[in-house]
Amino acid sequence: MSNSTIYDVSRLAGVSTATVSRVFSDPKRVKESTCSKVYEAAKILNYHPSAIARAMAKQKTDKIAYLICKKGATILDEFYAGICEGVMRQAKKYKYQLLISTEEEWRATEQSKQIDGVILAGDAQADLILEFQRQGVMVMLVNHRLPGFDLPCVIADEYDGVRQVINFLVEKGHSRIAMLDGRISPYIAGERYRAFLAAMKEHGLSVDDPGVMMCDKDVDSAMQAAMELLGRPDPPTAVFAVNDVLAAGVMKAARRLGMRLPDDLAVVGYDDSSVCSLLDPELTSVRVHCRQMGEEAAGNMLECLSGEKPCRQLTTVPVELRIRTSV
Amino acid sequence: MSNSTIYDVSRLAGVSTATVSRVFSDPKRVKESTCSKVYEAAKILNYHPSAIARAMAKQKTDKIAYLICKKGATILDEFYAGICEGVMRQAKKYKYQLLISTEEEWRATEQSKQIDGVILAGDAQADLILEFQRQGVMVMLVNHRLPGFDLPCVIADEYDGVRQVINFLVEKGHSRIAMLDGRISPYIAGERYRAFLAAMKEHGLSVDDPGVMMCDKDVDSAMQAAMELLGRPDPPTAVFAVNDVLAAGVMKAARRLGMRLPDDLAVVGYDDSSVCSLLDPELTSVRVHCRQMGEEAAGNMLECLSGEKPCRQLTTVPVELRIRTSV
DNA sequence: GTGAAAGCGCTAACAA
DNA sequence: TTGTTAGCGCTTTCAC
Numbered sequence: 001m002s003n004s005t006i007y008d009v010s011r012l013a014g015v016s017t018a019t020v021s022r023v024f025s026d027p028k029r030v031k032e033s034t035c036s037k038v039y040e041a042a043k044i045l046n047y048h049p050s051a052i053a054r055a056m057a058k059q060k061t062d063k064i065a066y067l068i069c070k071k072g073a074t075i076l077d078e079f080y081a082g083i084c085e086g087v088m089r090q091a092k093k094y095k096y097q098l099l100i101s102t103e104e105e106w107r108a109t110e111q112s113k114q115i116d117g118v119i120l121a122g123d124a125q126a127d128l129i130l131e132f133q134r135q136g137v138m139v140m141l142v143n144h145r146l147p148g149f150d151l152p153c154v155i156a157d158e159y160d161g162v163r164q165v166i167n168f169l170v171e172k173g174h175s176r177i178a179m180l181d182g183r184i185s186p187y188i189a190g191e192r193y194r195a196f197l198a199a200m201k202e203h204g205l206s207v208d209d210p211g212v213m214m215c216d217k218d219v220d221s222a223m224q225a226a227m228e229l230l231g232r233p234d235p236p237t238a239v240f241a242v243n244d245v246l247a248a249g250v251m252k253a254a255r256r257l258g259m260r261l262p263d264d265l266a267v268v269g270y271d272d273s274s275v276c277s278l279l280d281p282e283l284t285s286v287r288v289h290c291r292q293m294g295e296e297a298a299g300n301m302l303e304c305l306s307g308e309k310p311c312r313q314l315t316t317v318p319v320e321l322r323i324r325t326s327v
Numbered sequence: 328m329s330n331s332t333i334y335d336v337s338r339l340a341g342v343s344t345a346t347v348s349r350v351f352s353d354p355k356r357v358k359e360s361t362c363s364k365v366y367e368a369a370k371i372l373n374y375h376p377s378a379i380a381r382a383m384a385k386q387k388t389d390k391i392a393y394l395i396c397k398k399g400a401t402i403l404d405e406f407y408a409g410i411c412e413g414v415m416r417q418a419k420k421y422k423y424q425l426l427i428s429t430e431e432e433w434r435a436t437e438q439s440k441q442i443d444g445v446i447l448a449g450d451a452q453a454d455l456i457l458e459f460q461r462q463g464v465m466v467m468l469v470n471h472r473l474p475g476f477d478l479p480c481v482i483a484d485e486y487d488g489v490r491q492v493i494n495f496l497v498e499k500g501h502s503r504i505a506m507l508d509g510r511i512s513p514y515i516a517g518e519r520y521r522a523f524l525a526a527m528k529e530h531g532l533s534v535d536d537p538g539v540m541m542c543d544k545d546v547d548s549a550m551q552a553a554m555e556l557l558g559r560p561d562p563p564t565a566v567f568a569v570n571d572v573l574a575a576g577v578m579k580a581a582r583r584l585g586m587r588l589p590d591d592l593a594v595v596g597y598d599d600s601s602v603c604s605l606l607d608p609e610l611t612s613v614r615v616h617c618r619q620m621g622e623e624a625a626g627n628m629l630e631c632l633s634g635e636k637p638c639r640q641l642t643t644v645p646v647e648l649r650i651r652t653s654v
Numbered sequence: 655g656t657g658a659a660a661g662c663g664c665t666a667a668c669a670a
Numbered sequence: 671t672t673g674t675t676a677g678c679g680c681t682t683t684c685a686c
Contacts, residue, residue, distance in 0.1 A: 003462060005679055016657045021681055031655060046461070051441045052388065053679035055379045056662050074412045076601075081403045088402065092432040097441070100427040105419040114378045114424070134373070135330060219604055248605040255607055275602050277546055278575040280582055332663055343673045348665060358671060380663035383678050 004045040013041035065099040070122035086294020161286040161319040162195035178210035178236035210236035222249025244269035281325035331372040340368035392426040397449035413621020488613040488646040489522035505537035505563035537563035549576025571596035608652035
C-alpha cells in the first residue's frame, strides 16, 4: 500500500536518483540501456512519480483550475458544463490535472499557489483576478470581458448570433419581432440586448412597439411575461428569447393562448441547449459552441504555460443559427 | 509575484518556523500574543501556506477526485453534474479541493497519490479500483454496485421509484402499461427493468402484451420506438420511459400520431431532469436526488478521512414521484 | 552519460 | 509554550 519512491528504484536499478528522475522526465538524456534498467526496476516496484514531490521541486503543479463565476450557477448549468468539457479535453491533452469549483467555493478554501493557471467563466471579479496574478497564476477569461484588465479571453460572437436570428425572421416575412430578455448573466444579457437593438435598427424595424419584455430567469416567469406580451391587442408574430429556457416559456404561453406554433408565432431561443430537440415543435436557436470555447481557453493557456506560444489576447468563437420547426 | 514562505514570516515575527506552522494549523497550541505577532507578519508579507509543501510533509493532500465512469458521459450529463454539485458542496465544507475528470481522462494522466479519496460515479471498473486501493486512496461508489468488492456506495432506491410510478398509474385506472427501455447505463437500465417487471407482477398485470420496447439513448430513437409501440392495434394507455429524454421522445411520437396528452396517453419519465418542466404537458417523473447522492458520498468519505466516523457501507437515497400534467 | 548533494516549503518528533 | 532538526520525494545544478 505504501508507494515506492525514486530512491527504491535507483537502488534496485543500480543508478542514482538523478538518473531515475531523468528517465521519467526526459528519457532522451539517458543512455538507452540505463533507461531500460530503470523502467524494469520501476515496473517491479510499481513505481509512479509523485506529482506532489515533483510540484514541490519544480515549483510548477501541472494543475489548472476552472472556476464558475456566476452567482447561483453551478456545474449543473449546461452552459458552464459545456465549457468545462472543453477545458477537460485540453487538460487531458496537455496532461494537466483540473480543479473545478465555483468562485464562491474557491474563496472558502484559501490556499496558495496550487495551480499554474486558472480559467474564469462568467462574471469574474477583480479582486479574485488580482489575487491570482499576485501569486503568479495565469488568468484566462471565458464569456466575459473586464474593462481595466488586459486579460486573454474567449467570447462568443453574440452580435452575429442575434443578427442571424433577426435576419432570418425578417426573411421569413416577420416585422413585428419582440424580445424576451431575462435576468441571466449581466454581460450576456446586455450584449444580446444591444445586439437586438442594432439588428432591428439595421432593418429599420421598431423595437418599441412589439417591445422588449423583461422577466426573471425561470420558465414560469418567462411564461407570465410572454402571456402579457402575446395578449396585447397587436401582438408580435415572432419572439426572440434571450435563452432556450425562456423560449420554452414563450412556447407554453402561446399554447395556453391557443396559438399554433409556428403558424401563429415563431419562437427562437439562444444557446442551443439540449432541450431544443426535446421540445415540440423543436426550438430554433443559436448554437454557442461552449465546448469549443473551453477548448480555446484552456488550449491557449496551456500552450502558453508550456512555453510553446505566446497567448492570444482575444478569441471570438463563431456561432451558428440552428433552424428547427419552431419558426 | 514570488510568494513568501514560512521562513520569511518566522523571521519577521521573531519566532521559529515550527511556531508559524502551528499558528496556521492549530492556533490553540500557541500563546495568543505569539499568534498575533505571526498573523501580523503574515499579513504584511501576504503569506499563505503552500498546499503543496504541506501535502508533501503530511503525506495527505486534502484533495479528492470525482470521476465519471460512464462511457461517453461527461460533466454535461445532467445526472453526473448533479452528483458533482453535491460532491462540490461537501468538498467546500470540509475544505478539500476537488479534481474532476472522466475515467478515460484520468487514466491518461497516470500519476501517483495526489488524492486522499476518490468518488467513482457510474460503471466503475475493477482495475481502476484496485489501483486506487493499492495507492491507499479511499474509494466510494455512486449509482453502482460491484460484486466482489466490499466498497462503500451510495445508490438511489430504483425499485421504489418504479413501484411508485406503476402504483400511481394503476390507481389512475391504467392497466395497459408499456415500458420504453434504452441503452443507458447498464446497471441502471437493468435495475429499472427488473423493478418494472416486479411492480407489474405485484398488480397482476401482463408485461408481454403492451410490452417492453428497447431503443437507443437518444430522443429520435425513442420516438421511432414509440411510434411503433403506439401504432399497434391495441396500444398501451400509459408508457413508462426509463429516463426523461426517452419520455420526451414518446411525447413527440404521440403527437405525431394525433394523440392528445394526457387524455389518450399518459407518459412518465425518470430522473426528473430540468427538461420536465419545459415540456408541454409537463412531464411526470421520478425525482432522483442526485445532489444528495453526491453529498452523502462525499460527506461519508470526508468524515471518514478526517477520522470523525467510520464509513457507512451502503446508503440508499429515497426517490420521489413528481406528478405533473403528462398523466 | 551519470552521480552527489543542495534545495523546494512545510510538519512533527524531540528537546528545552 | 516554543525551538531545533530531520525528513517528505523529487529536480537540478555542478562535477566527473
